[in-house]
Amino acid sequence: MQSLSGSGLPNSHQALLRNRNLLSGRVALLGVASAHLLSELPFSGLALSEHAGVFHALERHENWQACFGYDAPALADSSYDSVVVFLPKARAELEMRLALARSLAAENARMILIGEKKEGIAGAIKQLKAVAPQASKIDSARHCQVWRAEAIDPVPGFRVQDWLGWNRIECSGIAIDVAGLPGIFSQNGLDDGTRMLLETLAEQPVCGDRLLDFACGAGVIGAWIQAHQSAEGKPVASVDGVDVQSQAVICARETYRRNRAEGTIFASDGLSGIDGLWSGIISNPPFHTGVKTDTSMTEQFLQDVKRHLQPGGELRLVANSFLPYEALIKRYIGRVERLREDKRFTVYRAFRGQ
Incomplete structure (x- = not known):
């Protein structure tokens, strides 16, 4: 576990940096709230935001594939070894985001869920365990919890139209x-x-x-x-x-x-x-x-x-x-x-x- 950095970032992003050692292989980040996170990570991969302003800032990071929302053409099935899910505000959206994460996951991929207590991470754990019963908490930092699920079961074929x-x-x-x-x-x-x-x-x-x-x-x-x-x-x-x-x-x-x-x-x-x-x-x-x-x-x-x-x-x-x-x-x-x-x-x- 590494020390906190990126102090100007949202708490959930700082919690990820503290646990960046969990990221390996091809990385997908779902629900990025600040493009400055990418500058702090020594990786490349996919970064998704539903916010148009954040998306355009993500586009400036040439080593990352920026995606705007759940219908972005670059969302390719079974392509990522580490999938990070930042907790959205709406509980119903978390279910959709987890479904997207499972479609992006390669075989034996690791899923990481991060969210603040005040955003409802405690209730979100039930949703995570519904799709990844093996998930376990590995850290608490910056008022956030970090949960990890190893070897998640991929479910390709996510279509936003189905939601x-x-x-x-x-x-x-x-x-x-x-x-x-x-x-x-x-x-x-x-x-x-x-x-x-x-x-x-x-x-x-x-x-x-x-x-x-x-x-x-x-x-x-x-x-x-x-x-x-x-x-x-x-x-x-x-x-x-x-x-x-x-x-x-x-x-x-x-x-x-x-x-x-x-x-x-x-x-x-x-x-x-x-x-x-x-x-x-x-x-x-x-x-x-x-x-x-x-x-x-x-x-x-x-x-x-x-x-x-x-x-x-x-x-x-x-x-x-x-x-x-x-x-x-x-x-x-x-x-x-x-x-x-x-x-x-x-x-x-x-x-x-x-």
Whole structure:
């Protein structure tokens, strides 16, 4: 066991460095949260992240094969001797990640599971032992546990499509089918914030023939807008979508396909990775990183949004009422009004000046 290094890394990554002697042969890392980890490892191999920003940072490490999410073309069956699984936030996603790990594993491969106590590593052990009964804890460090399973049973043929589920949602008389994957926001139904946002869009539509849904998730907003416009006999706008998470991008594309919606779904960490002008931008942005409130993504979005809005274009945004977005919208875009609010949510809109 080696001493801790990489002190600027997430705890789980530091715990891996402490146990880097466990890695041998061809190495696969699943769920990388910081690309700086690769600089600390004297190996090459595969590094997967579901976060678009982390993925692009991984790409800069030429000795590693960077992968974005569970449908990356480079995920080759039976290719790796050491497979590291970092614990995801959602328990259901761990089951999918373990299935991917088993498909990547070569004969007699070693699997390593690492996660923090506060993230639920204790409960995750049951899931690990369901597929690797021989797994045992080998270290505790940086509030993490490190578990190892030798000679795991490979199960090739992982397909993310096998994990897709469908849910039918309805709002203001319009129903659409929505794709879901483990780990995606609001997988099991229409959340109350998005419902309030859609109701305002039914009453006071955002005008334009090309719109953008920022932090689009499973593509609910874009598919619903187009279905509503079609039902009303109005011209149907193209609604592009952007999200940072690979599962969201996969699901949004599937939702669009099922509902015959038009628009491009981009994978990007904020708006910095995309070009274009839209006549309207709509969003129900996230405000959590894990269990912590984190509004930094939305603040950056509000700083960037003006250069992606056409003159006179509208921003429509729903957020928890306690979040300080009204002042930020006013600062970066201009005069802002509240279209609807209750104790939990507020729908804001603002227009870019000419």
